[in-house]
Amino acid sequence: MSPIEALLSRVSVPRVVEPKVSAEELNILLRAGLRACDHGRLKPYRFILLEGEAREQLGEAMSEYLHGDLVDVSEEAIEAAKNKALRAPTLLSVIFCPNDNEKIPESEQLVTAGCAAQLIVTAAHMLGIGAMWRTGNVTYSGEVSRILGLDDSEQVVAMIYLGRPAANLPQPPEVDPESFLTRL
Numbered sequence: 001m002s003p004i005e006a007l008l009s010r011v012s013v014p015r016v017v018e019p020k021v022s023a024e025e026l027n028i029l030l031r032a033g034l035r036a037c038d039h040g041r042l043k044p045y046r047f048i049l050l051e052g053e054a055r056e057q058l059g060e061a062m063s064e065y066l067h068g069d070l071v072d073v074s075e076e077a078i079e080a081a082k083n084k085a086l087r088a089p090t091l092l093s094v095i096f097c098p099n100d101n102e103k104i105p106e107s108e109q110l111v112t113a114g115c116a117a118q119l120i121v122t123a124a125h126m127l128g129i130g131a132m133w134r135t136g137n138v139t140y141s142g143e144v145s146r147i148l149g150l151d152d153s154e155q156v157v158a159m160i161y162l163g164r165p166a167a168n169l170p171q172p173p174e175v176d177p178e179s180f181l182t183r184l
């Protein structure tokens with residue numbers, strides 16, 4: 001498959017299984033993220049790897065958030081929240097770390113962090129690794145920030161779930177690129 005075919009066939013993979021991402025694969029994913037377009041080369045992001053028990057701690061934090069935030073939450077929902085972080089053998093979190101910069105607004109820096117996440121997901125697909133970018137209110141919660149060790153200025157941009165695809169990959173839906181284009 002050519003690089004452009006790989007790029008155009010990327011799909012999210014919600015169901016992934018062991019084995020976890022290898023050290024060599026991780027190195028490539030990080031290097032891909034670090035190639036994000038980046039005004040001023042500020043690198044306004046960092047990555048956090050969660051594997052093994054760290055995922056269980058994340059699951060605990062996610063269920064604590066649910067406990068604290070919602071009244072009448074069922075035991076099943078709490079258990080489900082705990083297990084959510086175990087849906088993939090490797091979780092790679094992309095964290096936005098804004099720089100105080102006169103010329104480069106925070107909004108641009110946030111885009112850069114998002115680009116880093118997209119490049120990681122794309123590189124994973126090119127390596128045959130299943131990847132899915134997930135977030136949700138729980139991801140932005142104080143409980144999850146604490147378990148990740150974020151400081152007050154930092155913010156989760158992506159929780160990328162990585163592993164081996166559990167099934168054959170579907171084709172991405174057909175879209176007409178021209179319908180997204182205005183010619184002036």
Ligand SMILES: Cc1cc2nc3c(=O)[nH]c(=O)nc-3n(C[C@H](O)[C@H](O)[C@H](O)COP(=O)(O)O)c2cc1C
Binds near residue numbers: 012
């Ligand atoms: C910022 C961001 C947050 C996302 N959060 C979630 C999420 O919490 N749950 C989810 O199912 N998909 C989430 N997605 C979307 C999926 O990662 C995926 O892109 C979407 O299901 C479309 O599938 P595709 O990538 O195969 O086109 C998020 C995407 C982005 C860019």
